[in-house]
Amino acid sequence: MQYRILGKTGLRVSAVGFGGIPIQRIDAAGTRALMERLAEKGVNFIDTARGYTVSESYLGEALSGGLRGRFILATKSMSRDYEGMARDIETSLANLKTDFIDLYQLHNIKSDADFELAFSEHGAMAAILDAVKAGKVRHFGATAHSVRSLERLLTYPQVETIMLPYNIVETQGEALMARAAEQGVGVIAMKPMAGGNITDGALAIRFILQNPNCTVAIPGMAALKEIDENTAAAESAAPLTPDEQAACDAVRAELSGNFCRRCGYCAPCTVGIDIPSTFTMESYVKRYGLAEWGRQRYLSLPAKASACISCGKCETRCPYELPIREKLREAARTFGEIE
Ligand code: SF4
Ligand code: SF4
Known part of the structure; x- marks a missing residue:
């Protein structure tokens, strides 16, 4: 060590x-x-x-x-x-x-x-x-x-x-x-x-x-x-x-298109959605095996993913060009807000 x-x-x-x-x-x-x-x-x-x-x-x-x-x-x-x-x-x-x-x-x-x-x-x-x-x-x-x-x-x-x-x-x-x-x-x-x-x-x-x-x-x-x-x-x-460096590059290439870095540059959302926290809570549900914990934390957020009005302003500010609106729809499905 x-x-x-x-x-x-x-x-x-x-x-x-x-x-x-x-x-x-x-x-x-x-x-x-x-x-x-x-x-x-x-x-x-x-x-x-x-x-x-x-x-x-x-x-x-x-x-x-x-x-x-x-x-x-x-x-x-x-x-x-x-x-x-x-x-x-x-x-x-x-x-x-x-x-x-x-x-x-x-x-x-x-x-x-x-x-x-x-x-x-x-x-x-x-x-x-x-x-x-x-x-x-x-x-x-x-x-x-x-x-x-x-x-x-x-x-x-x-x-x-x-x-x-x-x-x-x-x-x-x-x-x-x-x-x-x-x-x-x-x-x-x-x-x-x-x-x-x-x-x-x-x-x-x-x-x-x-x-x-x-x-x-x-x-x-x-x-x-x-x-x-x-x-x-x-x-x-x-x-x-x-070889390890190449493996790191491959991980970046695989994840970079659709991965929230929680940098916060997309704020403020027009309707007050905390975008990085929403994606983080979704990760807890989908990847960490902490579904209940993630759901409880998500419930405490003042504006939910389904409140997005698709104005697109956040996407113009995201340095990683994430499809935030689409990802929020996915999060809304994860949290059972939409079908
Ligand atoms: S597109 Fe949705 S999440 Fe992005 S700023 Fe507009 S309302 Fe907020
Ligand atoms: S700007 Fe993009 S990467 Fe950064 S927190 Fe917002 S959605 Fe995530």
Whole structure:
């Protein structure tokens, strides 16, 4: 296993970590088996979230009784105000059955209103920094999907880590990752398999780890076999071979015509549809095996795919020329809004 320093946190993390979303698909006993295999393979970074339903509590059970000390634990919350975040930190500590959490993150920060509240004097960041002072949390980070939000995060010196989607197909954050590394901000790559679209996990991991500005990639893993494959891919730091590069090009060619990178450039939609989130929720239903979770999240979106009036404005702004209207009709079918 390769190890890298997570920016100014100084934490030495394995280049492959563990993304906690799929734990929702298994159970507490299965989680324990995964944790044991991770420890055996030298993986020492686990990321989860308040929003991943049972993930924190299954992890807490699995790690109690000796394994907690083997891992750097990261979690995150969608709360933007002080009270909500302070409450969520206490809940995470209880769920994870630990006295401290290594990294607490603002989860999926995106709108101007999000930033203004979260980074205000009485916002979520202040709650996390107070928890750091109290010894309940060690470090502060944030996660986002769009380059614009990530750029804004880098303007706050308190942010020690950022998490962003990064994989063979979603490379729009590369310049930003370089800037983060220069500023000493640790970079965590989420969605290394592009939401299940990339099926060659070893290639996906090899591609990400070639980038020295990426500190740790966090594939979601629900099976021991996936842990074995992904950690084996992190054994070698050798450059990608010509064959591997050709395989990456083939993945790009296959997916690039119809794949949402969640960059957000298509916004604003005329009727308020959150286009990238709609496609993400659809992926959870179709590819992640998290149908119920994806449907629940989709229900919380204010405007649904079927509300599209086909004005076409979003398509003129999509740098990847995606057929957004057609894809939204497909999403509306997936969510049962139209036949
Ligand atoms: S085509 Fe549909 S999704 Fe795109 S901006 Fe118009 S209403 Fe929104
Ligand atoms: S639809 Fe296009 S512009 Fe909108 S988030 Fe996806 S890739 Fe970006």
